Amino acid sequence: MQVNSEPTAPESPTRSAPAVPGGAKPQAAVGRTLSGGDAEKAAALRKMKLLALGLLIAMAVIFIVAFALQEDYPWLQYVRAAAEGGMVGALADWFAVTALFKYPMGIKIPHTAIIPRRKDQIGASLGEFVETNFLSEQVVQDKLASVNIARRAGERLAAPAGADRVAKEGAAVIRGAFKVLNDDDVQAVIEGMVRKHLLTPPWGPPVGRIAERIFHDGHHHTLVDLLVDRAADWVDDNHETVSRLVSDRSPTWVPQFVDGLVGDKVYVEILKFVRAVQADPRHQVRQQIDKYLNDLAQDLQHDPAMIARAEDIKAQVLGDPEVRELASRTWGTVKNALLGAVDDPDSELTVKFKAAVRDFGSRLVNDPELAGKVNAWIGDAAGYLVKTYRSDIAGVITDTVARWDAEETSQKIELQVGKDLQFIRINGTVVGSLAGLLIFTVAHLIFG
Known part of the structure; x- marks a missing residue:
């Protein structure tokens, strides 16, 4: 035997x-x-x-x-x-x-x-067993709830080493993304977004609506005050310039001393006028400026001629060469700034990012309400994934055994x-x- x-x-x-x-x-x-x-x-x-x-x-x-x-x-x-x-x-x-x-x-x-x-049947039965008993939405959610992922993640993120690790991995992701992205393609996307969202819509009506709100709330008064103050300072400092302008425009037969008297008088009146505008918030000139600006805001919204003029200005300022140059400069600036920041551990971006990570980790540890929301979100996301892809996940077992x-x-x-x-x-x-x-x-x- x-x-x-x-x-x-x-x-x-x-x-x-x-x-x-x-x-x-x-x-x-x-x-x-x-x-x-x-x-x-x-x-x-x-x-x-x-x-x-x-x-x-x-x-x-x-x-x-x-x-x-x-x-x-x-x-x-x-x-x-x-x-x-x-x-x-x-x-x-x-x-x-x-x-x-x-x-x-x-x-x-x-x-x-x-x-x-019977390996194929065994694999299928094993996959079905795992799907039925382990890949259950309730089972996964209960397990995640018992683990308290938010608190554990918070404790790790709150530690300096955890924040450094997140910053390091984030920097690697950014560098990898920039290596994968083609500069010309990105610039084309930026140019397309500029044309779609900035150039295609008419400028007049939205600019008019913004201006109307600004003028209605009186936010432009600060700028008007600044212009009036600068005008008063200029007049105060340029007595000779005003007198010379008067004398240069007077007839040649007028005696010189008369030009001087007239120039002084004109200067004094201009200075008095500017000082009056400067001192009186309700001055007629200020009111006329307010009326002009409000009329301009309305015309930008409703006057076809003014809207057409705004479109002409837009076309002159942002033609095809300018848009392409804007897209190129925007992408180049963003790319160089991010690469420089992520490569420098002491850069402001990196330091602030680490601080934000540590702060978020501390909040996860010390704020039960936030931790509860994060845990609930993770549980819902995991439950959805399991519910949606449980058959595909279990199928990995069946397919793997079938290939053996x-x-x-x-x-x-x-x-x-x-x-x-x-x-x-x-x-x-x-x-x-x-x-x-x-x-x-x-x-x-x-x-x-």
């Missing part, structure tokens, strides 16, 4: 991988080099196999000796019965364990080599659980021995 037809998957590192349907190579070669953890499991599996096989051989030796000497030593009948039961139990459990992974002794007995033959080679799948599983399965053989040997001894003893007492 052959008793050493053991599963040899982990012990065959030189066997070549069988082909799979369609000529594709299996996902991993059967003869792959074992990792450190797998090598330890393979060694432990071999050790347990030798132990189970040693017990079977020991039972066979004991049976042979007891059977040969039982006529001379009748008590050896009990030993023979125990050894016989142990062999039966060991062989039965060896068959059961071996039938999971391969055909026992190479004989294609029905309902053996279960894992190689049948023999390799058997070897993978045996490597993980084979050591524990060898205990079944050991227990079968022991239990079989006790059962054989008990059955023989009872039969001998009843029929002896």
